[in-house]
Amino acid sequence: xxxxxxxxxxxxxxxxxxxxxYASVELLRYPExxxxxxxxxxxxxxxxxxxxxxxxxxxxxxxxxxxxxITTATYEARAFGVHSGMGLMKAAALAPDAALLPADFDQYRxxxxxxxxxxxxxxxxxxxxxxxxxYIDLTDLAPADDMGDAEPHSGIRDIAMxxxxxxxxxxxxxxxxxxxxxxxxxxxxxELEKPxxxxxITMADVPGRIWPLPASKINGIGPKASEKLASLGIKTIGxxxxxxxxxxxxxxxxxxxxxxxxxxxxxDERPVVTHSEPKSISRETTFERDLHARHDREELGKLFxxxxxxLASDLQRKGYAAKTIGVKLRFDDFRIVTRVLTADTxxxxxxxxxxxxxxxxxxxxxxxxxxxxxxxxENLCVADALPREDVDQEQHDQLTLGLFKxx
DNA sequence: TCTGGGGTCCTAGGACCC
DNA sequence: TCTGGGGTCCTAGGACCC
Numbered sequence: 119x120x121x122x123x124x125x126x127x128x129x130x131x132x133x134x135x136x137x138x139x140y141a142s143v144e145l146l147r148y149p150e151x152x153x154x155x156x157x158x159x160x161x162x163x164x165x166x167x168x169x170x171x172x173x174x175x176x177x178x179x180x181x182x183x184x185x186x187x188i189t190t191a192t193y194e195a196r197a198f199g200v201h202s203g204m205g206l207m208k209a210a211a212l213a214p215d216a217a218l219l220p221a222d223f224d225q226y227r228x229x230x231x232x233x234x235x236x237x238x239x240x241x242x243x244x245x246x247x248x249x250x251x252x253y254i255d256l257t258d259l260a261p262a263d264d265m266g267d268a269e270p271h272s273g274i275r276d277i278a279m280x281x282x283x284x285x286x287x288x289x290x291x292x293x294x295x296x297x298x299x300x301x302x303x304x305x306x307x308x309e310l311e312k313p314x315x316x317x318x319i320t321m322a323d324v325p326g327r328i329w330p331l332p333a334s335k336i337n338g339i340g341p342k343a344s345e346k347l348a349s350l351g352i353k354t355i356g357x358x359x360x361x362x363x364x365x366x367x368x369x370x371x372x373x374x375x376x377x378x379x380x381x382x383x384x385x386d387e388r389p390v391v392t393h394s395e396p397k398s399i400s401r402e403t404t405f406e407r408d409l410h411a412r413h414d415r416e417e418l419g420k421l422f423x424x425x426x427x428x429l430a431s432d433l434q435r436k437g438y439a440a441k442t443i444g445v446k447l448r449f450d451d452f453r454i455v456t457r458v459l460t461a462d463t464x465x466x467x468x469x470x471x472x473x474x475x476x477x478x479x480x481x482x483x484x485x486x487x488x489x490x491x492x493x494x495x496e497n498l499c500v501a502d503a504l505p506r507e508d509v510d511q512e513q514h515d516q517l518t519l520g521l522f523k524x525x
Numbered sequence: 526t527c528t529g530g531g532g533t534c535c536t537a538g539g540a541c542c543c
Numbered sequence: 544t545c546t547g548g549g550g551t552c553c554t555a556g557g558a559c560c561c
Binding site (some may be wrong): 248338343458460 | 552553554555556557558559560561
């Protein structure tokens with residue numbers, strides 16, 4: 119911390135993370151599962167059944183067969199070593215008796231709106247980071263004498279406690295909050311006392327509380343970068359901070375190397391962005407079994423058309439038209455290929471998406487069996503800002519378009 | 526029996542225009 | 544005739560995040 123800090127006004131930024139969000143929402147519905155290992159994931163088939171006596175029967179992890187992954191696990195389930203992203207089949211070997219619930223995104227969106235509204239009523243400067251996380255700029259709410267490194271930040275602690283209590287009152291759910299001068303540090307420290315935690319740090323705490331953490335905890339240092347860092351003898355954020363900036367740039371490129379050096383010292387000037395427009399909207403599906411473009415042509419054709427219809431409905435519901443349509447394929451060996459095409463009109467309807475996605479698909483190699491098919495709309499614009507005649511509404515003949523014909 | 530679905534951002538090469 | 548920038552758009556892939 120010998121280098122001069124950038125001359126920016128000091129800020130108080132909070133990162134709020136709902137505790138085991140999806141699983142916790144499910145426990146509100148099924149309180150009898152409280153205290154037990156529960157995982158959320160997979161598809162519809164395993165919804166709980168209500169018995170004649172009113173009690174409920176839950177699917178267990180060891181009964182699962184398929185390609186699903188864990189979306190969230192309760193802390194009781196995590197104790198068995200399962201975690202989000204893990205395949206359900208693998209998780210079943212670790213925690214066979216854990217209850218398995220299907221994800222119910224409508225319900226999670228409802229609780230997401232509730233907790234965000236509760237926070238907004240106290241602190242309106244909110245940046246969405248997905249369904250269960252937000253950044254909050256508390257700078258304007260902080261007492262003037264609470265800025266800087268002076269302890270104990272009682273004013274900012276009061277505000278954070280009020281937010282936590284308001285979220286709990288609105289949803290019955292707990293969250294963890296980290297507060298610091300920037301988004302990077304707040305994200306790191308919101309995790310330090312999970313669940314139901316509150317952690318406040320300043321730049322002076324970086325060596326003591328941040329440097330001992332693994333470098334992979336930093337948002338933006340994923341599996342690849344972590345592995346490369348480890349191969350260079352760097353495991354912790356402190357070791358990264360001790361690395362020479364020129365050396366980091368040589369190993370990771372000018373941009374990423376400079377960024378690594380900055381974040382290791384806890385520096386981050388990114389603002390809290392309270393509004394943004396989507397850049398792309400997509401739909402994709404992993405098949406129950408791998409499919410071949412030729413042998414399973416009929417089945418693929420139906421799936422392909424359905425994805426296009428779902429995407430069109432998403433676009434229209436959200437009020438966007440797209441100029442670029444793409445497809446995504448995942449082969450049986452997990453290799454991913456994408457192909458996109460930019461149209462000469464704005465596209466919003468299923469037939470238009472099907473037409474351009476079909477043309478994009480023709481550019482892709484299709485010898486290998488497929489595991490996943492996806493359709494994506496990019497280059498979006500707000501549809502009602504467009505002259506009506508610029509939106510392509512003509513009905514394309516689905517029988518003659520695309521590779522996967524529909525019977 | 527490995528490994529979902531929805532996103533963002535960055536890089537890099539080629540086309541094309543001035 | 545040859546050499547050469549810069550800028551923008553399009554495309555493909557990949558890392559990363561929730």
